[in-house]
Amino acid sequence: FLLFASYIAPFGFDWLNFELIFVDTFFIPSIYTLALVLISIIIAIKFNIYFGISLLICSLAINYNYKTEPKSLPFDISLISTNISQDKIWERSTKDKIVKNNLDMIDQAISDGSRIVVLPESAFPLFLDHSEILLSVLKQKSHQIAIVAGALGTNDNKIYNSTYLFDKGEIKRLDKLILVPFGEEIPLPNFIKNLINEIFFDSAVDYSHANSVSDYEIDGVKIRNAICYEATRDELFVDKPKFMIAITNNAWFAPSTQPNLQSKLLKLKAYKYKTTIYHSVNGSPSQMITP
Structure with missing residues (x-):
């Protein structure tokens, strides 16, 4: 449900978007990130001996390009x-x-x-x-x-x-x-x-x-x-x-x-x-x- 809820837009209203969880974080804001985090949580809870694997999976969703130079209008x-x-x-x-x-x-x-x-x-x-x-x-x-x-x-x-x-x-x-x-x-x-x-x-x-x-x-x-x-x-x-x-x-x-x-x-x-x-x-x- 969490993965597909963002694609449900009754009457065109699409503000139910779980990608927003990752806005203002060091993760990439995407459904891909949500899927990886959910998988990591499931592994950590179900098989707690594989906690390191969960962290490794989460690391795949980190945004490593966050320091790109922002564009701005060339006037005040x-x-x-x-x-x-x-x-x-x-x-x-x-x-x-x-x-x-x-x-x-x-x-x-x-x-x-x-x-x-x-x-x-x-x-x-x-x-x-x-x-x-x-x-x-x-x-x-x-x-x-x-x-x-x-x-x-x-x-x-x-x-x-x-x-x-x-x-x-x-x-x-x-x-x-x-x-x-x-x-x-x-x-x-x-x-x-x-x-x-x-x-x-x-x-x-x-x-x-x-x-x-x-x-x-x-x-x-x-x-x-x-x-x-x-x-x-x-x-x-x-x-x-x-x-x-x-x-x-x-x-x-x-x-x-x-x-x-x-x-x-x-x-x-x-x-x-x-x-x-x-x-x-x-x-x-x-x-x-x-x-």
Whole structure:
């Protein structure tokens, strides 16, 4: 069960992953390691006279390449951490204050000389592509610094969880590809989905999703875009991108162990695909994760 549980993903949710046991240890984080450790434990318990053999088997799973030089972006980046509770983010009375705080943090990053400033998922709690005045302000600031921030997007009566990139007066919107099961979409037939949305989500509709992974370039450096949950999925690491900027809102889960679990999953993906991940978060610390 322990060996195959990681391949069981009900409704696409695959966070039950026993490879995470070996993240932040001197073992290789893989199913191969788990198998060797289980075999060693069985031998040690069943045949305690062969304890040395158990240690030898475990030694086969040690990561001897942990001192590889980490890759980092060739320019300074400001990863913003915020701590806005989920019940406050979408209140009309707090929207203006949140927007002002975001603009102040962007100005601070400009003062610090950063090339990019990254704000978390839903940093701007509104349909940013319909907010003309705010778009104009962000475009103006983008002549001094590239801005990556999360907000809602819409077109053709569809709603998207999106990343917005502002750089040198230009705007690019990148929509989320993999939605959270039962959080952003109900992965069930429509007649059941509509009933669940009516009962639990005040008749809200599911988010729509992009058709493929999305990348953008800053100063010629290609960066993979990721929003929260999808940054922990293998599909986002197609072609093994060197760099990923992920934005997350963990206020949904505060207080809980979810941010720690998410961090370990990102470390696992960074190691597996040799990708450096820059992670900006609301509700838990932001971090740079290297392979």
